[in-house]
Each structure stands twice: as C-alpha cells, then as structure tokens.
Amino acid sequence: MLAIEVENLTKQYGKHFKAVEKASFSVETGEILALLGPNGAGKTTLFKMMTSLSKITAGKVNIMGYDLHKDEYKVKSLIGYSCQEIGLDPESSVLFNMRLFGKYQHIYGDKLKKRVDFLLQLFELKEVENRKVKLLSGGMKKKLEIATSLIAEPKILFLDEPTLGLDIESRKKLWGYIQQLNEEQEMTIILTTHYLEEAEKLCDKLVILESGKIIKQGYINDLKEEVANDLIKINFSKYEEHEAIEYAYSKLTNLSFVNEVKKVKQELIVSVSNGRSYITDILDETKNWKYNIKSIMVTEASLEDIYLEHTGNYIREV
Numbered sequence: 430m431l432a433i434e435v436e437n438l439t440k441q442y443g444k445h446f447k448a449v450e451k452a453s454f455s456v457e458t459g460e461i462l463a464l465l466g467p468n469g470a471g472k473t474t475l476f477k478m479m480t481s482l483s484k485i486t487a488g489k490v491n492i493m494g495y496d497l498h499k500d501e502y503k504v505k506s507l508i509g510y511s512c513q514e515i516g517l518d519p520e521s522s523v524l525f526n527m528r529l530f531g532k533y534q535h536i537y538g539d540k541l542k543k544r545v546d547f548l549l550q551l552f553e554l555k556e557v558e559n560r561k562v563k564l565l566s567g568g569m570k571k572k573l574e575i576a577t578s579l580i581a582e583p584k585i586l587f588l589d590e591p592t593l594g595l596d597i598e599s600r601k602k603l604w605g606y607i608q609q610l611n612e613e614q615e616m617t618i619i620l621t622t623h624y625l626e627e628a629e630k631l632c633d634k635l636v637i638l639e640s641g642k643i644i645k646q647g648y649i650n651d652l653k654e655e656v657a658n659d660l661i662k663i664n665f666s667k668y669e670e671h672e673a674i675e676y677a678y679s680k681l682t683n684l685s686f687v688n689e690v691k692k693v694k695q696e697l698i699v700s701v702s703n704g705r706s707y708i709t710d711i712l713d714e715t716k717n718w719k720y721n722i723k724s725i726m727v728t729e730a731s732l733e734d735i736y737l738e739h740t741g742n743y744i745r746e747v
C-alpha cells in the first residue's frame with residue numbers, strides 16, 4: 430500500500446519564485462525515503478506542505494489513501510513531524526516537554542504517562558528525564574525531538590535533518606533508533622538530509638531535489654545499477670593539477686574501453702565497465718605521462734557517484 434503519494438506539488442512565494450515546482454513521488458508502507466539536496470533546494474518547504482504546516486500552491490498530497498486537502502485532521506493523526514523548530518521549551522525538563530507535546534496531541538492521563546515512559550526508555554532518555562532541555566547534549570536534543578513526534582503513535586514519520594550537526598558516533602546511534610522504528614514498528618519514514626552516508630545507510634529510496642525541482646528519484650539499488658560502471662578516480666599533485674587534468678582527459682577519452690571521463694574539481698573520474706580488469710591498462714597508459722599522479726583508485730558506484738552523475742557536483746555537506 431502506498432503510504433505517501435505526492436503529485437505535482439508546488440510552492441510559490443511571491444509572484445515569480447517557486448521554492449518547490451511540480452514535485453511527484455511516492456513511498457510504500459514500511460519504506461524509508463531520503464530527500465537529498467543542497468541548502469535551499471526546497472526540502473523543508475516540501476515537508477511543510479506535506480505536513481500541512483505550509484499552504485500548498487498547487488498539487489496533491491495523499492497520506493495512506495487520505496487526501497491532505499480534504500481530510501487534514503485524519504492525515505495529521507497519521508503523521509509525526511520532527512524538526513529543529515519543533516519548539517521544545519529549553520527551560521523545562523525532558524519529561525515536562527514530552528507530556529506537553531502529548532497534550533498538544535490530545536493524549537492524557539495514564540495513556541500519556543505510559544507512552545512517554547516507553548519513548549524515554551526507547552531513546553535512552555529516562556536517566557535525564559528531569560534535566561532541563563537547555564542542558565542536554567546535541568544528540569540528546571535530537572532524540573527528544575524525534576521522541577516528541579512519536580507520542581501519538583504515527584504511522585508515518587517525517588524527519589527534517591535528523592542528525593544535522595551531530596558527531597559521527599551520535600549520528601550512528603540515531604540511525605540505529607530510526608532503523609529500529611522502521612523494522613519493529615513497520616514505520617514509514619521520510620527524511621531530509623545533506624549526508625549521503627545517512628541516505629545510503631538508512632534509505633530504500635532517494636529523491637534528489639535541486640532548486641525546487643526533482644532531478645532524479647528511484648530505489649537506491651536501481652540507481653546504482655544505472656550508473657553500472659566502475660569508476661577509476663585519478664588525482665594529481667596540486668601544483669600541476671590543472672594542466673595534468675586537461676592532458677589526462679584528452680588521453681583517456683581516446684581509450685577504447687573507457688565509457689566516459691569526467692573532470693570534477695581536482696579529480697578525473699573514468700567510467701569503465703569493469704574497473705578491476707582495466708586498471709593495469711590505465712596504469713600502462715599513465716606510465717609515459719610527465720605529470721605526477723597522487724592517487725589512482727577503483728571504486729564501485731556509490732551514492733555520491735549517483736549524486737554526481739545527476740547534478741554534476743558533489744553535495745555540499747555541512
């Protein structure tokens with residue numbers, strides 16, 4: 430069953446600027462989808478429209494078969510939304526914030542107490558339940574943001590930059606919680622991220638957004654297969670980089686087994702059908718070059734290569 434269906438979703442600010450333009454994609458129940466894109470691509474705007482926090486200019490959102498426009502109340506009962514601006518009160522305790530968010534969502538009494546307790550255990554926040562939010566670490570705050578969005582037992586979870594600014598250890602821990610929610614509770618999850626590693630680790634599906642438009646989408650495995658080629662990445666010494674890249678580019682594009690050569694910043698990326706078997710041919714070719722090669726590496730296509738293939742740029746990670 431489709432959990433999320435978005436059709437031609439558009440957000441216009443003012444007369445001419447479209448922050449999101451005709452976005453269409455879908456997510457099956459139990460899948461995790463990543464919306465990937467640089468700053469200002471329109472990820473948050475898309476999320477806000479899908480969660481009815483921002484008015485839709487044009488297009489449609491269906492959540493578990495319910496039209497957001499016609500059944501807003503029902504849709505809201507099915508989703509949880511976690512973002513930085515969620516509005517935690519920094520001067521109050523973890524417990525107080527959790528209970529307050531429960532009340533916002535019309536959950537009271539024993540039911541609220543049990544749910545809050547369950548979530549604090551799940552996210553290992555029980556020990557700090559009486560601590561003021563302003564005294565929590567970044568990782569704890571992120572966990573609390575997610576926990577508050579889960580109080581009403583949503584079927585679909587929206588996570589806006591769930592691990593932004595966290596160190597890699599805290600990030601990995603949060604990935605564990607997200608996977609647990611997905612696997613144990615069959616929760617459908619849609620998240621925005623700048624981190625390719627995050628999308629690769631967690632997600633089944635990918636939507637790449639640039640300047641408000643979807644430029645590529647699909648299952649990560651299919652997208653990797655599309656890139657199909659292995660990539661041989663060549664770097665040169667800094668002082669002769671530019672000249673060397675131009676020279677190597679002209680030489681490599683003439684080799685019969687090379688499918689494509691791309692110049693990306695200080696790197697040459699050579700696509701070949703079977704990198705491992707051709708690496709010696711490439712090394713032979715480079716023997717006579719007068720330029721110093723700093724490194725030469727064979728890799729299988731990664732999410733970064735998929736991103737590069739479709740955007741022509743490495744994603745700017747922050």
Ligand SMILES: Nc1ncnc2c1ncn2[C@@H]1O[C@H](COP(=O)(O)OP(=O)(O)OP(=O)(O)O)[C@@H](O)[C@H]1O
Pocket residue numbers: 442448466467468469470471472473474475
């Ligand atoms: N209320 C608004 N009025 C006018 N323009 C806006 C408004 N909100 C957002 N924008 C613009 O819409 C574009 C998309 O912004 P959005 O916050 O959705 O991007 P994003 O992909 O989430 O970026 P980031 O990763 O930096 O959060 C940006 O150019 C932003 O400046």
